[in-house]
Amino acid sequence: xxxxxxxxxxxxxxxxxxxxxxxxxxxxxxxxxxxxxxxxxxxxxxxxxxxxxxxxxxxxxxxxxxxxxxxxxxxxxxxxxxxxxxxxxxxxxxxxxxxxxxxxxxxxxxxxxxxxxxxxxxxxxxxxxxxxxxxxxxxxxxxxxxxxxxxxxxxxxxxxxxxxxxxxxxxxxxxxxxxxxxxxxxxxxxxxxxxxxxxxxxxxxxxxxxxxxxxxxxxxxxxxxxxxxxxxxxxxxxxxxxxxxxxxxxxxxxxxxxxxxxxxxxxxxxxxxxxxxxxxxxxxxxxxxxxxxxxxxxxxxxxxxxxxxxxxxxxxxxxxxxxxxxxxxxxxxxxxxxxxxxxxxxxxxxxxxxxxxxxxxxxxxxxxxxxxxxxxxxxxxxxxxxxxxxxxxxxxxxxxxxxxxxxxxxxxxxxxxxxxxxxxxxxxxxxxxxxxxxxxxxxxxxxxxxxxx
Numbered sequence: 001x002x003x004x005x006x007x008x009x010x011x012x013x014x015x016x017x018x019x020x021x022x023x024x025x026x027x028x029x030x031x032x033x034x035x036x037x038x039x040x041x042x043x044x045x046x047x048x049x050x051x052x053x054x055x056x057x058x059x060x061x062x063x064x065x066x067x068x069x070x071x072x073x074x075x076x077x078x079x080x081x082x083x084x085x086x087x088x089x090x091x092x093x094x095x096x097x098x099x100x101x102x103x104x105x106x107x108x109x110x111x112x113x114x115x116x117x118x119x120x121x122x123x124x125x126x127x128x129x130x131x132x133x134x135x136x137x138x139x140x141x142x143x144x145x146x147x148x149x150x151x152x153x154x155x156x157x158x159x160x161x162x163x164x165x166x167x168x169x170x171x172x173x174x175x176x177x178x179x180x181x182x183x184x185x186x187x188x189x190x191x192x193x194x195x196x197x198x199x200x201x202x203x204x205x206x207x208x209x210x211x212x213x214x215x216x217x218x219x220x221x222x223x224x225x226x227x228x229x230x231x232x233x234x235x236x237x238x239x240x241x242x243x244x245x246x247x248x249x250x251x252x253x254x255x256x257x258x259x260x261x262x263x264x265x266x267x268x269x270x271x272x273x274x275x276x277x278x279x280x281x282x283x284x285x286x287x288x289x290x291x292x293x294x295x296x297x298x299x300x301x302x303x304x305x306x307x308x309x310x311x312x313x314x315x316x317x318x319x320x321x322x323x324x325x326x327x328x329x330x331x332x333x334x335x336x337x338x339x340x341x342x343x344x345x346x347x348x349x350x351x352x353x354x355x356x357x358x359x360x361x362x363x364x365x366x367x368x369x370x371x372x373x374x375x376x377x378x379x380x381x382x383x384x385x386x387x388x389x390x391x392x393x394x395x396x397x398x399x400x401x402x403x404x405x406x407x408x409x410x411x412x413x414x415x416x417x418x419x420x421x422x423x424x425x426x427x428x429x430x431x432x433x434x435x436x437x438x439x440x441x442x443x444x445x446x447x448x449x450x451x452x453x
Contacts, residue, residue: 006037025072029110032065052149056124062117069110148280150190151176155273156241164248165304165341166264167230169241170275178236181281182288183311184451186228187242190276191262194223197255208251208258225259228428228451229281230307230344232314242277245307245343283451285428287312290449291328295422298446299332300437302383303341305429306334308451310344313351313359320356329358331417335383337367339375349377360417362386362409368401376407383429384436390414391444396436420445427451 020026036058043054152173159167170189172178181187196211196219210218229236231243248264249257266272284290285308291297299309309332316326336342342363352361364379364386365372372378379386381403385395389403390411405411425441427434428451441448 006033023072025068029065029069029113032061032113036062052124056121059117059120059124062113062120066110066113066117069113072110148188148278150276151279153275153277155267155275158267160268161343162338162341164250165246165336165343166248167243167245167343168267169231169243170277171241172277175240177240178242179279179281181229181233181236182286183232183315184228184286184290184308185281185283186226186285186308187281188224188226188278189244189259189263190222190224190278191259192222192276193220193272194258194262195219195256196221196223197251197258205252207253208255209253210255223259223262224278228283228285228307228311230310232311232318234315234318245304245310247304285426285449285451290426291424294328294424294447296329296331296417296419296424298418298423298425299330300383300387300425300427300429301332301334302427302429302433303336304343305427305451306343308428309334309426310348313348316359317351317354317356321354325357329360329417331360331362331414333362333364333383333386335364335366335379335381335386338365339369339372339378341365360409360414362406362414364406366399373401373404377409379406379409380404382433384433384440387437387440390418391440393440393443423447424449 020030039058040055043052043058153170154173155168156171157167157169161167197208198211200207200209213219227244227246229242230245231241236242246260246263249260251257262272263275287297299312301307301309313330313332316330320326332348334342334348339345342365345363348361348363352359362379363377364381364383366380366382368378368380373380380401381389381395381399385397385399385403386405388395389405395403405414424447425437426449427437434450438448438450
């Protein structure tokens with residue numbers, strides 16, 4: 001497009017060589033073409049750092065320049081001249097239709113700027129639209145990430161909790177700031193070297209199999225995946241990073257999730273640290289949107305579903321320390337398989353101990369060791385079964401270990417704390433567990449909300 005602007009500039013200089021000395025408006029298309037060429041070249045050099053937006057802003061005035069050109073070429077009588085141009089279809093070939101060739105400037109010649117502007121804007125905005133991955137977990141479908149700029153980032157401080165669970169931080173290259181956000185929102189991350197899979201449905205069962213090329217090799221390509229942010233907004237504002245709590249997804253056939261396989265591959269030996277992200281943080285799974293007006297907020301996170309809740313709790317804690325303690329009570333139930341996989345466990349215990357606001361933390365593991373069973377601050381059992389236990393409902397499935405709340409958060413205390421009619425349950429994590437929690441909430445008379453992408 002910029003090459004076209006350069007040719008247009010040269011052609012205009014030739015065609016307007018005489019009229020440039022007669023009217024000021026003859027300089028308008030030349031000035032605009034020159035500005036587009038110079039500014040557009042500079043914008044291309046900063047394409048991933050706002051250059052695309054600058055280039056789009058440079059192309060847009062082309063519609064105005066084209067309209068003004070048609071107006072001036074027609075002497076302010078555009079409809080008449082348009083009719084003359086269209087009437088040429090009734091003029092026999094070889095005749096001029098009463099209008100001498102070269103007696104007036106071509107009416108529609110300036111419309112070339114319309115075409116240049118349109119093609120330029122399409123090129124700029126086509127980069128906004130990304131294909132959103134459909135891996136079976138924290139992926140957001142529906143295309144709401146459209147109209148966001150793709151930016152380059154780097155993974156730092158990768159902390160592996162277990163073979164399949166990790167915490168990591170993302171920083172933007174060039175140290176550009178992340179967009180502001182609210183605790184509970186999410187962002188789309190992108191990798192270009194993912195091992196692709198294809199979705200296969202057999203009856204009611206959905207499986208993901210490797211997508212192979214003609215030579216039997218698994219295809220590679222770009223995948224975009226959305227994740228809830230586990231860092232708090234104040235942490236991002238202070239440290240200019242985003243933190244995530246992620247799981248290495250694995251299908252029933254052992255096929256690794258196409259995005260998370262790439263995410264976990266090579267990051268610990270620093271050979272695969274680059275990670276792109278869409279410069280837009282979105283979502284309505286926030287306290288302001290989902291918990292407004294309730295006296296008690298019960299957060300239930302399974303596995304990495306803790307992410308939005310730990311962001312909320314950390315933000316509430318720092319705001320309370322600054323003198324803005326929330327009026328509501330907050331209870332967080334987080335369950336994972338093992339103690340090692342309870343991300344943010346120590347930090348959440350410290351926040352609870354600080355008593356900066358009314359907060360109770362209830363951690364649990366579904367595969368407790370002897371050490372875990374002896375820990376008075378740790379429960380045993382899955383999140384939905386512990387919630388059933390709280391409301392006197394039978395467990396959904398048998399477990400190898402007896403259900404138990406942390407001894408320092410006894411059943412009587414939690415039951416007194418949770419008044420169903422004044423409580424909203426927020427859930428994030430395993431879809432089957434969330435469905436059961438929805439049923440529990442309906443039985444207990446509590447409002448139910450879930451992170452649903």
